[in-house]
Amino acid sequence: MISKVEKRKNSVYCKNCKTVPAEVWILKYDSGKFSKELHVCPTCNEVIKITEKELTGEEDISLVTK
Numbered sequence: 233m234i235s236k237v238e239k240r241k242n243s244v245y246c247k248n249c250k251t252v253p254a255e256v257w258i259l260k261y262d263s264g265k266f267s268k269e270l271h272v273c274p275t276c277n278e279v280i281k282i283t284e285k286e287l288t289g290e291e292d293i294s295l296v297t298k
Contacts, residue, residue: 246273246280 257270271280 246278248278249275
């Protein structure tokens with residue numbers, strides 16, 4: 233189950249729109265150990281890429297708390 237969703241800007245560009253930077257939606261699960269990043273274009277809502285990572289280091293945790 234997802235406990236938290238945060239959005240932040242990223243410099244990943246959408247292949248459809250070419251010029252619009254994607255938003256990164258960070259989904260944090262209840263377990264607190266994994267997060268999923270969705271790179272979503274705010275114009276056409278195209279999901280550009282999805283990454284999953286384990287939240288173990290300070291760097292990763294600061295990523296979801298910004």
